[in-house]
Amino acid sequence: MIGRYIAESFKRGTVQLVRRPMYFLMMVIVPLFGAWVLMDLMDEGGIHRVPVAVVDRDDSNLSRSLLRTLDGFQQVSITHHCKDFNEAKLLVQSGDIYGFYYIPDGLEERALGGHQPVVSYYVSYAYYAPASMQYKGFKTISLLSNAGVVRTMLRTVGLRDQAIAAKLQPYATHVHTPANPWLNYNYYLSTSFVPCLFALIVLLITAFTLGSELKSGLCRQWLAAAGDNMVLALAGKLIPHTVLLTAVGWLMQWMMYRVYDVPLNCNPWHMLLAMPLLVMANQGFAVLMFCFTPNFRFGSTLCTLMGMLSFSFCAFSLPEEAMYPWVQAIGYVMPIKYYFLLSVDQALNGIDLYYSRVYYAVLLGYVVVPLLLSWRLKHECMNPVYVP
Amino acid sequence: MKQWLLEVYRVWWREFRLVLRDEGVVIFFFAVCAVYPVLYSLIYNTEVERDEPIVVVDDCRTQLSRQLTRRLDATPEVSVVSIAANMQEARELMHRKKCYAIVYLPRDLSQAVGSQRQGHVSVYCDMSVMLRYKNMLMAVTNVTQAMGAETMHHAVEPVLGGAPATVVESRQVPIGNTGMGIASAILLFVLPLVLQQSMLLGIGMLHGGSIERRRRNRGYDPMEERACVSATLFGKMMCHQVVYVLPVIYVLYFTPMMFDFPQNAHLLHTLALAVPFIIAVSFMGQTLQAFVNERESVFLLFAFTSVIFVFLTGVSWPRFEMSRFWYTIGDCVPSTWMCNGYVLMQSTGATLAQIAHPLKMLWLQCGVMYVLAYCVERFVSRRRYRAWQQSSREDANALQRYDLVKNGIG
Numbered sequence: 143m144i145g146r147y148i149a150e151s152f153k154r155g156t157v158q159l160v161r162r163p164m165y166f167l168m169m170v171i172v173p174l175f176g177a178w179v180l181m182d183l184m185d186e187g188g189i190h191r192v193p194v195a196v197v198d199r200d201d202s203n204l205s206r207s208l209l210r211t212l213d214g215f216q217q218v219s220i221t222h223h224c225k226d227f228n229e230a231k232l233l234v235q236s237g238d239i240y241g242f243y244y245i246p247d248g249l250e251e252r253a254l255g256g257h258q259p260v261v262s263y264y265v266s267y268a269y270y271a272p273a274s275m276q277y278k279g280f281k282t283i284s285l286l287s288n289a290g291v292v293r294t295m296l297r298t299v300g301l302r303d304q305a306i307a308a309k310l311q312p313y314a315t316h317v318h319t320p321a322n323p324w325l326n327y328n329y330y331l332s333t334s335f336v337p338c339l340f341a342l343i344v345l346l347i348t349a350f351t352l353g354s355e356l357k358s359g360l361c362r363q364w365l366a367a368a369g370d371n372m373v374l375a376l377a378g379k380l381i382p383h384t385v386l387l388t389a390v391g392w393l394m395q396w397m398m399y400r401v402y403d404v405p406l407n408c409n410p411w412h413m414l415l416a417m418p419l420l421v422m423a424n425q426g427f428a429v430l431m432f433c434f435t436p437n438f439r440f441g442s443t444l445c446t447l448m449g450m451l452s453f454s455f456c457a458f459s460l461p462e463e464a465m466y467p468w469v470q471a472i473g474y475v476m477p478i479k480y481y482f483l484l485s486v487d488q489a490l491n492g493i494d495l496y497y498s499r500v501y502y503a504v505l506l507g508y509v510v511v512p513l514l515l516s517w518r519l520k521h522e523c524m525n526p527v528y529v530p
Numbered sequence: 531m532k533q534w535l536l537e538v539y540r541v542w543w544r545e546f547r548l549v550l551r552d553e554g555v556v557i558f559f560f561a562v563c564a565v566y567p568v569l570y571s572l573i574y575n576t577e578v579e580r581d582e583p584i585v586v587v588d589d590c591r592t593q594l595s596r597q598l599t600r601r602l603d604a605t606p607e608v609s610v611v612s613i614a615a616n617m618q619e620a621r622e623l624m625h626r627k628k629c630y631a632i633v634y635l636p637r638d639l640s641q642a643v644g645s646q647r648q649g650h651v652s653v654y655c656d657m658s659v660m661l662r663y664k665n666m667l668m669a670v671t672n673v674t675q676a677m678g679a680e681t682m683h684h685a686v687e688p689v690l691g692g693a694p695a696t697v698v699e700s701r702q703v704p705i706g707n708t709g710m711g712i713a714s715a716i717l718l719f720v721l722p723l724v725l726q727q728s729m730l731l732g733i734g735m736l737h738g739g740s741i742e743r744r745r746r747n748r749g750y751d752p753m754e755e756r757a758c759v760s761a762t763l764f765g766k767m768m769c770h771q772v773v774y775v776l777p778v779i780y781v782l783y784f785t786p787m788m789f790d791f792p793q794n795a796h797l798l799h800t801l802a803l804a805v806p807f808i809i810a811v812s813f814m815g816q817t818l819q820a821f822v823n824e825r826e827s828v829f830l831l832f833a834f835t836s837v838i839f840v841f842l843t844g845v846s847w848p849r850f851e852m853s854r855f856w857y858t859i860g861d862c863v864p865s866t867w868m869c870n871g872y873v874l875m876q877s878t879g880a881t882l883a884q885i886a887h888p889l890k891m892l893w894l895q896c897g898v899m900y901v902l903a904y905c906v907e908r909f910v911s912r913r914r915y916r917a918w919q920q921s922s923r924e925d926a927n928a929l930q931r932y933d934l935v936k937n938g939i940g
Binding site: 161164168172176179180182183184185186189190191192193231232234235236237240241249253256258259260261262263264265266267268269270271272273274277280281284285287288291292296299301305307309310311312313314315316317318319320321322325327330331335339342343346347349350353354357358438439442443445446449450451453454455457458459460461463464465466469486487490491493494497529530 | 698703879
């Protein structure tokens with residue numbers, strides 16, 4: 143008897159999945175397309191040659207050599223030479239440049255006379271990523287110029303180069319970033335945003351498919367096919383989705399780790415295992431939302447709201463320690479947060495599976511929790527009311 | 531002409547009533563615009579990160595190494611949460627996410643610096659979040675540079691006789707977003723995008739409702755105002771324009787005020803930019819609505835596009851680094867021009883004349899989107915309605931049967 147119900151509900155779920163082209167579009171085309179867009183957009187990996195201007199009021203030997211060195215840097219590219227501050231400011235305002243380097247009158251004269259002239263760099267922080275690149279470039283050139291002048295002075299008094307280096311820079315700082323030695327922006331942004339986009343799509347599809355049953359009023363048939371067993375009905379409906387979505391998720395992982403060469407420092411199985419868990423956890427989350435609000439529009443709105451905000455709540459760009467505690471807490475409500483943490487541990491840092499055990503377990507937990515509340519959904523399915 | 535204006539007016543009035551009567555659309559047009567900007571702003575409202583936890587492994591154990599540790603701890607960027615006995619212990623702390631960087635001070639640090647050789651300081655960073663790395667790097671570099679400058683001054687002074695250690699001083703002047711906060715940078719991009727996406731969702735949902743009514747009524751929509759294609763498009767656009775007056779002012783003017791983001795734009799200038807933006811988005815919505823077959827599928831079809839549109843504006847990855855292809859795709863979306871124009875006005879205080887290019891592009895998009903919407907309405911949607919009406923005349927239940935089939939019955 144139970145075997146017949148299982149067969150019946152799986153058949154129903156699969157037929158629905160196959161008959162709507164929208165499912166194919168949203169489950170296969172859109173996730174792969176979205177992943178490709180995000181990864182291809184940032185394929186350069188690093189931000190180089192931020193367009194900047196220079197204002198050289200001194201026009202001396204020293205200032206010109208400074209600017210030549212600055213133009214040689216990969217961080218910035220001097221696209222405009224302005225005659226005064228105002229001209230450079232107007233260029234920043236019209237968005238042609240992102241900052242400028244200002245050399246005041248009498249730089250060389252004051253430097254050689256020991257009067258400590260001040261050069262300034264104006265950086266527009268309206269655009270965050272280019273701003274930090276500019277800061278790096280401008281700061282380095284300022285330090286270099288200083289070191290250059292002092293080095294010449296020390297050489298003239300007869301010091302050897304090695305002794306000069308130790309004097310100029312007593313501490314050498316070595317920064318090791320073992321997980322991403324190239325400081326590649328793509329590796330960092332796409333490992334968080336691509337799975338999050340996928341999670342959003344899983345949430346939306348699950349909400350849509352559950353809501354459609356309630357809306358069309360066919361949910362009684364849906365239940366009847368599973369012998370009035372809500373858990374079986376959910377399984378019959380959602381497991382075909384899980385299979386297809388997991389396959390698409392693996393394809394995305396293949397794109398990410400093999401085609402775009404994002405670091406994968408663990409056994410590939412650790413990430414492959416995480417994908418079906420991510421899919422099921424998000425399906426579970428959507429079911430949970432529907433158990434809270436068994437209504438098509440409210441359920442979908444909740445899933446969209448949480449899915450969209452999880453890009454920010456889950457602290458992919460601003461670290462979670464910097465957020466308000468309640469924002470941090472909401473981040474931990476979303477399944478994608480755990481996938482992000484485990485992918486950082488496993489794929490990026492390649493540490494022992496032991497440290498990520500909790501994340502895998504929590505993802506699994508998202509599958510179980512909605513089942514405890516499924517009686518609410520069942521109640522709604524027995525008496526469906528469609529609110530447009 | 532008079533007839534046409536009358537039609538525009540009637541479509542406008544009908545659309546207006548449809549919007550206000552539809553709870554779902556009211557949520558998109560008003561509630562989303564009211565809630566999303568506030569939520570986003572709250573998430574990033576801390577603006578900067580402070581006291582990032584790091585661990586020091588001090589193999590040197592001298593006065594110098596302790597001074598370095600203390601000065602690191604004193605920086606606003608990082609806080610030394612523990613001094614580990616060895617690298618293994620420090621690594622364990624990092625794996626457990628108790629800290630996000632390890633600073634290693636080798637045994638010979640103090641000796642090297644004291645005997646005028648270079649001392650080496652190693653930093654191992656967690657790379658999961660770029661901002662964290664930048665902060666930690668800044669703290670360590672600033673401290674070692676400051677200590678280095680002091681040491682250098684002592685070393686150079688006897689040789690050069692009193693000359694200052696820094697010959698040329700430099701200073702950074704942040705402009706635009708003077709607090710260098712992340713919220714002030716990101717949110718100004720997100721705000722116009724909220725307007726665009728809520729409008730697309732709302733327009734899609736209205737159209738979905740109309741399609742559903744047609745399916746129940748043999749291809750006719752009883753709530754539809756009969757009018758020529760252009761009058762329909764303009765009437766709806768006028769309605770969206772009127773409905774969005776309040777959301778635009780609230781989102782683009784009052785939200786920055788609430789959270790103290792840069793506010794250098796004049797309200798009238800912002801509105802002058804918003805008018806073509808709303809027109810372009812309205813026509814864009816009326817083009818994309820052709821994909822919507824029922825009210826709720828807008829969630830599925832439009833919600834995820836926000837992520838792609840926000841990347842195309844250049845907020846996290848600057849537009850000048852995009853390939854020609856993606857740059858051009860970005861050019862085709864109204865939010866790209868609106869966001870960039872708005873950011874320049876709000877943060878750097880650009881005038882309308884200075885953002886003439888984004889403004890021109892928005893007006894150009896109004897034209898292009900209108901043509902697209904016209905083609906879609908005339909050659910896709912209306913043709914489809916006629917086909918439905920035709921098939922319903924032959925078989926009264928044809929459209930309902932379609933519903934059943936796609937739900938897996940029959």
